[in-house]
Amino acid sequence: MRVSLKDVAERAGVSIKTVSNVVNNYEHITPATREKVQRAIDALGYRPNLTARHLRKGxxxxxxxxxxxxxxxxFAELAGAVLDAAAEHDYTVLLDHTQGRRARELLxxxxxxxxxxxxxxxxxxxxEAEDLASRTDEVPLVLIGERRYDLPYDHIAIDNIAAAxxxxxxxxDLxxxxxxxxxxRGDRPSRPAHLRLLGWQAELAASGVPADETLVAPVEGWDRADGAAAMGALLDAGARPDAVFAYNDLIAIGAMRAMSERGLRVPEDIAVVGFDDLTEGRYGAVTLSTIAPDKRAIARLAVESIVKRLDGTASPAPHQLQPGFELVVRESTAGPAERASA
Amino acid sequence: MRVSLKDVAERAGVSIKTVSNVVNNYEHITPATREKVQRAIDALGYRPNLTARHLRKGxxxxxxxxxxxxxxxxFAELAGAVLDAAAEHDYTVLLDHTQGRRARELLxxxxxxxxxxxxxxxxxxxxEAEDLASRTDEVPLVLIGERRYDLPYDHIAIDNIAAAxxxxxxxxDLxxxxxxxxxxRGDRPSRPAHLRLLGWQAELAASGVPADETLVAPVEGWDRADGAAAMGALLDAGARPDAVFAYNDLIAIGAMRAMSERGLRVPEDIAVVGFDDLTEGRYGAVTLSTIAPDKRAIARLAVESIVKRLDGTASPAPHQLQPGFELVVRESTAGPAERASA
DNA sequence: TCCATCTTGTATAACGTTGGAAACAGGGGC
DNA sequence: GCCCCTGTTTCCAACGTTATACAAGATGGA
Structure with a gap:
């Protein structure tokens, strides 16, 4: 049987509100009353009903x-970081996955x-931006990830162009x-991967290296298989890259697999840099150099963004926050020195 | 401003309960009333407050x-499967991670x-079993994973001994x-990995191969680094295995990394079989043979177990369910034929 | 015409909690 | 001995929903 404040109150011989006060650590309670109530709570094994509390508190x-x-x-690692960040603010996390489908994201x-x-x-x-613009739900929303919308929502993402x-x-430099x-992926500026592609173009341009568009390979998805397929297609089409910058680590890993199947060596024939710093990248036969976004910072900022909006302590204007990132150099781009010692 | 049944009722000129009836598709409502209410709902953008509904319904x-x-x-892949299985029953999933810490699991x-x-x-x-035995919360609990407790809770897990x-x-056979x-890990029968170790012993015994205990390597954790460390220690201690059965794919991947650092080839020098069938195992330089538990079945059975207990359609006795598994053979145990063609 | 029956809609009371106001002690000052 | 003040506890209402019981209106048979 479920125990409510009422049951505890009856047993302790006090009012419901007094029990509530004890539970909520209200300060003006005599030690005697507090103890009496506490004993009843312990004896009955009372636990607050969060549903009711939340109904009351909103x-x-x-x-x-x-x-x-x-x-x-x-995303799994990011989700873990969000769980931890939320826990610090006494929040629990309801998880959903959209499978990158617009309809589900919209829902x-x-x-x-x-x-x-x-x-x-x-x-x-x-x-799409119009999906978000038509949003009527007044629950605070914070966006994370590469895609940017010119809409009044907080957005947390590393500087993708700079990272690329x-x-x-x-x-x-190698x-x-x-x-x-x-x-x-697609040609619209808002598409995922666009910023990283821009970074690729920008840095090549800054170094006076012509951007060979035949070296830009499209992918179907974001997983290893897509990377392997894209790399295979690129090589089979006769492109001869000496390096690959992949949109993410999974694509990089798939690409390395495609190279190894064709007898190409990493990094001797083709150097590879990924993006995300997955733990997985540290344990391949050739460990993967990568851009490591500060996932914990992303998670922390996202949670804080919501908490502040709920508190009302945030300024109304949308915030654009950029956590840090760093380049992690591993075997897939090891220079002559590192390779010699390996 | 949030819209409640009351607001809709006022606008439609009916009682709150009538609106509630419309929302819940109660059958005895004249089409005229229904339409009138529906219009008010649409106009105000009413959405039911689940918190209140749940307080009422329990x-x-x-x-x-x-x-x-x-x-x-x-666990990430399993969580994804649980999300999907829960969605089929109109349930949402609150996620938490315990980091394998007893205190958090207990909490x-x-x-x-x-x-x-x-x-x-x-x-x-x-x-531990005693932690569970002292549980007072009456929310249905279903256990998944290798550990077994002789307690009245449903348990979903593949046949770990048979799989091993x-x-x-x-x-x-190779x-x-x-x-x-x-x-x-430890010597108590209830510890994780124990069943898989038993399977290892049993199959060796059945084949008349002596079980060399120096070939049993302990690990600190369950991640790649632990596998690499354990494999390194095993090799450095002078053990000369010609095959490795790892508790899970991550350990297997770490172990393969340790081998490659020591110039050992997989599968020529050492064949490797993991456990879990992670996607990751399909994309290494040497793809990983593994035991593939039916994760979707595990997720489905776990969700169904709870749904049935809530329905009251489950028999009171605890259920022990065993989803299927299969052996997936890849390069890490490729026989001579496969290797020749590679 | 009147009552019995069926259909549709309403009023009221919960679910368990907390905020605010009101009530009640007990102690000190006059 | 009275009053006020302070600190503590209680009472009441409300959060938004649904279940129950009931009222009102419509229908039909005698």
């Missing part, structure tokens, strides 16, 4: 996180979890000149 | 899933999410005789 203590796909370790933003969540963190892939330039710069970009 | 429509660590792709089972979830799916690692035997059988087991 808050549920639950944040929703919607990512494209948990099977992608980047999420429109408040499919009507009134049961206090805030929503969404990493959109296919959602850093990766390409690193490859250029003396590579035919640097492929693996992961192009 | 159900929240939320299941909790607690796994050790989302950074482990097995979860004791109902830290007091009264906000309808059921709990837990994959314990360190939890299948893996070892496969290695024996002619390997010095088969290491990577992932031992």
């Amino acid at each position: 808050r549920t203590g639950i944040l929703a996180l919607a990512v494209p796909e948990l099977g992608n370790p980047y 999420v933003t429109q408040g499919f979890r009507a009134r049961v969540i206090d805030g929503l963190i969404l990493n959109p892939l296919e959602l 330039r850093t990766a390409v710069r690193h490859l250029l 003396g590579r000149r035919r640097i492929a970009f693996l992961g192009a | 159900r929240t429509g939320i299941l909790a899933l607690a796994v050790p660590e989302l950074g482990n792709p097995y 979860v089972t004791q109902g830290f999410r007091a009264r906000v979830i309808d059921g709990l799916i837990l994959n314990p690692l360190e939890l 035997r299948t893996a070892v059988r496969h290695l024996l 002619g390997r005789r010095r088969i290491a087991f990577l992932g031992a």
